[in-house]
Amino acid sequence: MQTIRRTLAHGTLVGLGALNLAQADEAHQYRVSIDEAMQRMVVEARFGSSVDTVTARSRDAGEFLADVRDCDDASPIRLRNQRMMLPAGGIRCMNYTVDLAGAARSGAHNRSLAAENIVVSPALWLWRPALEGHTEIHVHFDVPADLQVSVPWRRVERAPNSYRLGRSPESSDAPAVFGKFDYSEIEVPGATLRVSVLRTGNEAGHAMDLASIKAWLQSTATGVSLAYGRFPNPSPQIVVIPADDKRQSTGAVPFGRVVRDGGEAIELFVNRDQPMQAFLGDWTATHEFSHLMLPYVTPAHRWVSEGFAQYYQNVLLARSGTYEPVDAWQKLYEGLERGRQSRPELSPNDATARGMRNGRMKIYWSGAAIALMADVTLRERSGGTMTLDDVMGRLQDCCLPSERTWTGPELFETLDMLAGTPVFMPLYKRYADTAGFPDTRPLFDRLGLVVSGNGLKVRRGGELQHIRTAITKADGAVGDRRERLARRGQVSRNAAGSAGS
């Protein structure tokens, strides 16, 4: 396991850093102090220019707020409807106190955690002005030496506990973690994962010790880099949270999600009593990591982001050797069939507008059908020299991580431009507002896959079988490492079992 601390920023960050330095005078400077017992947070916000509105993202933030003042004359600032009533003419500096312990108690994440580490979203404590242009917020945390901080924002190099957040989609409440927990930086192709494994107070005796958790994350993120040679975000925040009892029922990683707010965070709820094999076979982390290959797509077109993640999760788990190729195709086939049966009277856009409750499978799989169709079309048209992976790689180069929310058509138009041939937008026009489901069955036939009973069989002579083989071709080195990891988990589990008996 490599946990090398990087001193040089990734290439794209260097570029962005240079750009932002030019506007550094505009930055808002926040100093956030936290006491040893993590009871109170004191924030001083010194604005780059006069500000007349500050808000917190959560409706509940006001509950935990106290003693808000103008720094210059110490006059109090009142709160109304989640807005601070700033004096006419604006304000240059303010300070306030947050009941951090109270905010922590209100958060569902903390139920399964030991008191020494807490998750309190910036939505509850970061009162901020809207960011215009290139203006950034620089946040420096003043914490006792034995406490750590984890946030999704970009680190300021060589300035511990200092971060910059610029404009970004705000998809949900991002995690900010404070206290004593295991923090490490894990190198994978093209990225340094900033991984925090949170503590329950019951650290010993899990099938997955810390080293195993990190080995699993490194292997899974490396598997995701098989799309185009590098992990899609150069420095994501990854928070590993013990699953609570309610979520513990199923699998190694019962729940995961991507959150965007000033940066990209992935939360993974894990059941550390499951063995390494269960972790390696679980698709949740691969699915969430795959989401980072696209920008944040508006909830109205959520079927696009979910679908691409579903497609890639299966393709990438085949490439990393986790699934046999035919099993990956079987999973894609079954998923697409579930999507086809889900709300056939609705289009993908309509199903998404009506919400997850009834059309979940349609929302998760219509985009996967389109990703598959686009991938095959690109490969067929170019004789194999242009693939969906290539287009995703170009999208990362030009546009990720993105500071804004994209619509489905904007994304598809950009993908067409990057592909140099219209593939995506024609699919969008044909299917996004059309009831039913993209018909992928003739495509499976051309790929050399036939339905046989409940399963799929490979048949000889499929016209596009070379494309099928290329899409799910395993990477030998990654596969070998994963297999060794699985065996190591098996051995240590057996050893632990015999020692206990």
Ligand SMILES: [Zn+2]
């Ligand atoms: Zn998803």
